[in-house]
Amino acid sequence: MTAVRVLTATDIVQLMSHVGVHSFMDALIDRLQVAFAEYSNGRFRVPARDGFHYNAGLVEWMPLMQHDAAVLMKMVGYHPTNPAQRGLPTVVSTLSMFDTRTGQLTAFADGRLLTAMRTGAASAVATRLLSPPDVSSLGLIGCGTQAVTQLHALSRIRNFSKVRFCDTNVAVADTLRERVSCLVDDKVQLMPCEIEEVVERSDVICTATSVDVGGGPVFRTPLNTVCLHVNAVGSDLPGKTELPPEFLRTAVVCPDFRPQAVAEGECQQLSDEEIGPDIMEIAGRLVESRKLCDRLTVFDST
Amino acid sequence: MTAVRVLTATDIVQLMSHVGVHSFMDALIDRLQVAFAEYSNGRFRVPARDGFHYNAGLVEWMPLMQHDAAVLMKMVGYHPTNPAQRGLPTVVSTLSMFDTRTGQLTAFADGRLLTAMRTGAASAVATRLLSPPDVSSLGLIGCGTQAVTQLHALSRIRNFSKVRFCDTNVAVADTLRERVSCLVDDKVQLMPCEIEEVVERSDVICTATSVDVGGGPVFRTPLNTVCLHVNAVGSDLPGKTELPPEFLRTAVVCPDFRPQAVAEGECQQLSDEEIGPDIMEIAGRLVESRKLCDRLTVFDST
Numbered sequence: 156m157t158a159v160r161v162l163t164a165t166d167i168v169q170l171m172s173h174v175g176v177h178s179f180m181d182a183l184i185d186r187l188q189v190a191f192a193e194y195s196n197g198r199f200r201v202p203a204r205d206g207f208h209y210n211a212g213l214v215e216w217m218p219l220m221q222h223d224a225a226v227l228m229k230m231v232g233y234h235p236t237n238p239a240q241r242g243l244p245t246v247v248s249t250l251s252m253f254d255t256r257t258g259q260l261t262a263f264a265d266g267r268l269l270t271a272m273r274t275g276a277a278s279a280v281a282t283r284l285l286s287p288p289d290v291s292s293l294g295l296i297g298c299g300t301q302a303v304t305q306l307h308a309l310s311r312i313r314n315f316s317k318v319r320f321c322d323t324n325v326a327v328a329d330t331l332r333e334r335v336s337c338l339v340d341d342k343v344q345l346m347p348c349e350i351e352e353v354v355e356r357s358d359v360i361c362t363a364t365s366v367d368v369g370g371g372p373v374f375r376t377p378l379n380t381v382c383l384h385v386n387a388v389g390s391d392l393p394g395k396t397e398l399p400p401e402f403l404r405t406a407v408v409c410p411d412f413r414p415q416a417v418a419e420g421e422c423q424q425l426s427d428e429e430i431g432p433d434i435m436e437i438a439g440r441l442v443e444s445r446k447l448c449d450r451l452t453v454f455d456s457t
Numbered sequence: 458m459t460a461v462r463v464l465t466a467t468d469i470v471q472l473m474s475h476v477g478v479h480s481f482m483d484a485l486i487d488r489l490q491v492a493f494a495e496y497s498n499g500r501f502r503v504p505a506r507d508g509f510h511y512n513a514g515l516v517e518w519m520p521l522m523q524h525d526a527a528v529l530m531k532m533v534g535y536h537p538t539n540p541a542q543r544g545l546p547t548v549v550s551t552l553s554m555f556d557t558r559t560g561q562l563t564a565f566a567d568g569r570l571l572t573a574m575r576t577g578a579a580s581a582v583a584t585r586l587l588s589p590p591d592v593s594s595l596g597l598i599g600c601g602t603q604a605v606t607q608l609h610a611l612s613r614i615r616n617f618s619k620v621r622f623c624d625t626n627v628a629v630a631d632t633l634r635e636r637v638s639c640l641v642d643d644k645v646q647l648m649p650c651e652i653e654e655v656v657e658r659s660d661v662i663c664t665a666t667s668v669d670v671g672g673g674p675v676f677r678t679p680l681n682t683v684c685l686h687v688n689a690v691g692s693d694l695p696g697k698t699e700l701p702p703e704f705l706r707t708a709v710v711c712p713d714f715r716p717q718a719v720a721e722g723e724c725q726q727l728s729d730e731e732i733g734p735d736i737m738e739i740a741g742r743l744v745e746s747r748k749l750c751d752r753l754t755v756f757d758s759t
Contacts, residue, residue: 201510207522207557208503214528214555218518220509225518229530230553232560247560249553251532253516255509256541258534260551263565456722 157274162264172270173246176338180311183276184283191280191438203414211236224387227252229266244300246270260272274456275304278386281454284310284437285409285447286359286384294357295320296350296373296397298331301387301388305361307338307341309386319348319357323364350374361386370396376402385453388419398453406451407431420457464566473570478640482613485578486585493582493740500524505716513538528555531568543663548572576758577606579713580663580688583756585614587711587741587749588661588686596659597622598652598675598699599666600633603690607663609640611688613616621650621659625666652676670696678704681759687755689723700755702726708753722759 162170171179172219193199199221206215212234219227228251237243248266253259293315295302299322306318317337322328332345339345354360364373366389376399377383385406390396398421409431410416417423422430434454437444463685464472473481495501501523508517514536521529530553539545544671547582550568555561595617597604601624608620620641624630641647656662656679678701679685687708692698711733712718719725724732736756739746740759 158535168605194638202507205504205507205520207520207528209522209524209557211558212560214522216511216518216520216530216556218507220511220516223510226509228530230530230555230562232555234558234560237559241559243559243561247562251551251553253518253532253534255511256513256536257539258514258536258549259545260532260549280654388482 160262162262164265164267166288167265176307177311180272180276180279180308183272184279184308184311186282187273187276188280188438191435194435195439201412203418206231206271219431220255222255224275225261226255227251229270231266231270234249271300271304274301274388275306276309277456278388278454279308279312280438281386281409281411281434281456282309282359282384284434284441284444285407285452285454286313287382287448288313290358290384291315292317292319292357294353294360294364295331296317296322296353296360298322298328299363299365299388301363302331303334303338305363305386305388306335309359309361310339313359315343315359317346319346319353321348321350321353324395327336330400336352353371355380356392357383359384359386360387362397363388364397366395366397368392371396372399372402373397375399376405380394380451382449383451386456387453388456390420390423390455391457393419393423395419396421396424398424402431403453406453407447407454408455409434409437410455411435411457415457416455420455421453422455459712461562462564463495464564466567466569468595469567469570478609479613482574482581485574486581486610486613489575489578490582490585490740493737496737497741503714505720508533522557524557526557527563528557529553530555531572533568533572533649541629573602573606574610576603577608577610578689579758580690580756581610581614582740583688583713583736583758584611584661584686586736586743586746587709587754587756588613588615588649589684589750592660592754593617593684594619594621594659594661594663596620596650596655597633598624598655598662598664600624600626600630601665601667601693603665604633604663605636605640607665607688607690608637611661611663612641612645615661617661618644619646619648621655621656622653657682657684659748661688663690664699665700666692667691668697668699670694673698674701674704675699675709677701678707682753683752684751688758689755692722692725692757693759695721695725697721698723699727700726705755706731708755709749710755710757711736711739712757713737713759718757723755723757 201219204217215231216230231248237245250264250266252262254261354374410433415431503521506519517533519531533550537548552566552568554564556563603674656676712735715735
C-alpha cells in the first residue's frame with residue numbers, strides 16, 4: 156500500500172514556520188495565479204460544490220480534479236454556534252488527495268489554516284491583476300480571522316503604507332494590530348477608522364464581514380471614486396452580500412467561480428450581462444487585462 | 458480539538474479478528490436492515506453519487522447524512538489496470554465521518570474490507586427479506602473477491618447445505634474453497650459446476666462477475682423456475698448488466714437505491730413500471746413483504 160501523508164493542524168503550523176510564513180504565502184499566491192490561468196486552459200475540473208444543510212449548520216463537499224495528477228476533496232463544516240457553545244471554530248475543513256493513476260489516497264490534511272491562507276492569496280492574485288502597482292492605502296472592513304490573511308497576502312504583492320480598518324465589533328477591531336504584528340512590516344501604519352473613511356480613502360479594500368443574510372450592504376457607495384479595487388470576501392451564502400448594488404454596477408465585477416458567485420456571492424445582485432470576466436479568464440490573458448487596473452474593480456471571492 | 462479516530466486497513470482486520478468475523482458480519486447485517494428500514498422513514502439523506510471519470514478509471518464521492526448524528530463521505534477509486542500494472546486492487550475506498558453538531562471530522566477509515574462486507578451484508582438482508590427461510594442451495598456466479606463476502610453473509614442468515622459455483626476464469630474458481638474455508642461451516646458442500654447447473658439447481662443465486670459493459674447477460678433464463686431469489690451484485694456501470702431482461706421481467710426486481718439502479722444496475726434493462734419496490738421500502742414493511750418470498754425475486758445491488 157502507498158503511504159498516506161497526514162498533516163494535522165499542528166503539522167501545518169510547524170511546516171509553515173519551517174518554510175517561513177512569508178515564503179509560504181508568496182509561493183501560494185504565485186501557484187494560485189498559475190492555477191487560475193491553467194483553469195481557463197481546461198487543466199482543472201471543478202464541479203459546483205454541494206452539501207447537507209440543516210438547522211445547526213452545514214457540511215459541504217468541494218471536489219476538484221487536476222488532469223493526469225490528482226483528485227482533491229475538501230470537506231467543509233459551517234456551524235455558527237461552535238465558538239460560543241463549544242469553543243470551536245465556526246468553519247472547519249479537511250482535504251484529501253487521491254492519485255488519479257491508482258485512485259489511492261495519498262495525503263490528508265487539516266484545511267483551516269490552508270483555507271484562510273488560500274482566501275488571502277486569491278485576493279492577492281486578484282489585486283495584483285486588477286489594481287495599479289503603486290497603490291498605497293488598504294482598507295479592511297471586518298477584522299476577524301479572514302482580515303489577518305487578507306492583510307498578510309496583500310502586503311506581499313503591494314507596498315501599502317497605510318491600512319485603515321473597522322469592525323462593527325470594537326473588541327475585534329482592537330485586537331487586529333496584535334494579531335497581524337508578525338505578518339506586516341513595522342513601518343505600515345495601522346489605523347482604526349470609521350467605515351466611511353475606510354471606503355473614501357483606500358485604494359484597495361477587503362470586505363470580510365459576518366453580516367447577516369439580508370443585512371447588507373455594509374457600506375454606502377463612495378462619491379467620486381474612479382479607481383478602486385475591492386476584494387469582496389464575506390458573501391458566502393444565498394442572500395448574504397456586502398456591497399451596494401449600485402456600486403457593483405459601476406464596477407467591473409470579476410467572480411472567482413461564476414456559478415458559485417451567482418448563487419452566493421456579490422453576483423447575486425447582478426444580472427448576467429452585468430457580470431465581468433472571471434478571475435481565471437483574467438489570469439489567462441494578462442496583457443488584455445492590464446487596462447482594468449484603471450477602473451473600479453471588484454473581485455467576488457466565494 | 459476533538460480526537461480523530463483513524464482506522465487503517467490493518468486496524469480493521471485486527472478489529473474484525475478481535476470481535477470475531479461472524480459476530481462482526483451478524484451485527485452488520487442486523488444494523489443494515491435497521492438502516493434500510495429507517496431510510497424509508499427519512500432518517501438518512503443519500504444524494505446520488507457523482508465523480509470524475511477519465512481514461513484510466515474514476516474517482517467518485519458518495520455522501521450520506523444520518524439526521525442529528527453524522528455526515529459520512531465515501532471516496533471510491535476504480536482503476537482496472539491496478540492489479541496487473543501495480544499489484545494494487547481495482548477498487549479502493551476511504552470513509553470519513555463528520556459530527557453534524559460541529560462539522561468536525563471524527564473518524565477516518567480505509568473502506569475496502571468494510572465495503573466488501575457491507576455488500577455481502579446487503580445481499581443477506583435482501584435474501585432474508587425475499588427468500589423462504591428453508592432455502593438450502595446457494596449458487597455463486599463469479600468467484601472473485603465479492604463472492605467471498607456474499608457467501609459468508611448469506612451463510613449467516615440461511616442454512617445452506619450445498620453451494621454451487623462457477624467462474625469464466627477457472628483459476629479463480631479453483632481457489633474459492635480455500636478463500637472461504639474459515640468463513641463457512643465444514644459441512645457445507647462446495648461444488649464447482651457449469652453455469653447452467655448453478656442456475657437450475659439453486660434456491661438463491663449471487664451474480665458477482667466482472668462482465669464487460671455490453672457483455673451480459675451472464676446466464677440464460679432458466680425454465681420452470683417459480684421461486685428463486687437472485688442477488689445481482691456485479692452491475693455497477695452504465696451498460697454493464699448480468700441478468701437476462703426476460704428473466705428480470707418475470708421477477709419482482711428490488712433495487713437498493715432506485716436512481717442509481719436505473720443508471721447503472723439491472724434496472725437499466727427495465728422500464729419504470731417494471732421495477733419493484735426498493736429494499737428500503739421492503740425492510741420498512743416486513744409483514745406486507747413476506748408474500749414476496751414465494752415469488753421470483755431479484756435484489757439489484759448497486
